[in-house]
Amino acid sequence: xxxxxxxxxxxxxxxxxxxxxxxxxxxxxxxxxxxxxxxxxxxxxxxxxxxxxxxxxxxxxxxxxxxxxxxxxxxxxxxxxxxxxxxxxxxxxxxxxxxxxxxxxxxxxxxxxxxxxxxxxxxxxxxxxxxxxxxxxxxxxxxxxxxxxxxxxxxxxxx
Numbered sequence: 001x002x003x004x005x006x007x008x009x010x011x012x013x014x015x016x017x018x019x020x021x022x023x024x025x026x027x028x029x030x031x032x033x034x035x036x037x038x039x040x041x042x043x044x045x046x047x048x049x050x051x052x053x054x055x056x057x058x059x060x061x062x063x064x065x066x067x068x069x070x071x072x073x074x075x076x077x078x079x080x081x082x083x084x085x086x087x088x089x090x091x092x093x094x095x096x097x098x099x100x101x102x103x104x105x106x107x108x109x110x111x112x113x114x115x116x117x118x119x120x121x122x123x124x125x126x127x128x129x130x131x132x133x134x135x136x137x138x139x140x141x142x143x144x145x146x147x148x149x150x151x152x153x154x155x156x157x158x159x
Contacts, residue, residue, distance in 0.1 A: 020145035027133040028151050032080075034126040038157070039078050041119045042090060046070050048112045049097060062100050069093040084155040091158050123157035130154050 053066055073089045076082040101109055134153040137146040146152075 016141060017145060020142040021149060024136060024142055024145055024149060024151050027136050031129045031133050031154065034129045035083060038122040038126050041115060041122050045115045045119055046074060048115060052109060052112055056104050062096060066093065066096050066100060087155045087157055127156045130156055
C-alpha cells in the first residue's frame with residue numbers, strides 16, 4: 001500500500017511537471033512568434049527609413065547617428081540573446097527618427113507612417129505575450145519548470 005502511494009505521488013508530480021513544461025514551452029513559442037512578427041515589420045521599416053534618410057539633403061549628425069543605429073540593429077540579428085539589446089536600440093532609433101522627421105516636414109512619410117503603426121500594434125501584441133510568459137514564470141509550480149528549462153523573461157518594447 002505504501003509503495004502504491006509513493007508511485008502514485010511520483011506519477012502525479014511527473015504529470016504536473018510535464019503540464020508546466022508544456023504550458024511554458026507553448027507560451028515561450030508564442031513570444032518568439034510575436035517577436036518574429038515585430039522583427040519582420042522592423043526590417044521593412046529599416047528599409048524605408050534608409051530611403052527617407054537618403055532623401056534628406058542636409059548632412060547632419062543626427063542623420064549619421066540614425067544610419068549607424070540602423071546598421072547596428074540589423075547586425076545584431078534575431079538571436080534570443082540579442083532581443084533585449086535590439087529592443088533598446090530600436091527604441092533609441094525610433095526617437096532619433098522622429099526627431100529627424102520633425103525637422104524635415106517636407107519629406108513624404110506616408111508608407112513609413114503606416115509601417116510604424118503596424119510595428120506599434122505588433123509590439124503591443126509582443127508585450128502582451130511576453131507579460132503572459134513572465135507571469136507564468138513567476139507563478140508556482142511553473143517557476144520550477146522554467147528554471148529547469150532555462151526560460152527567462154524578456155524585455156518589453158517601450159511604446
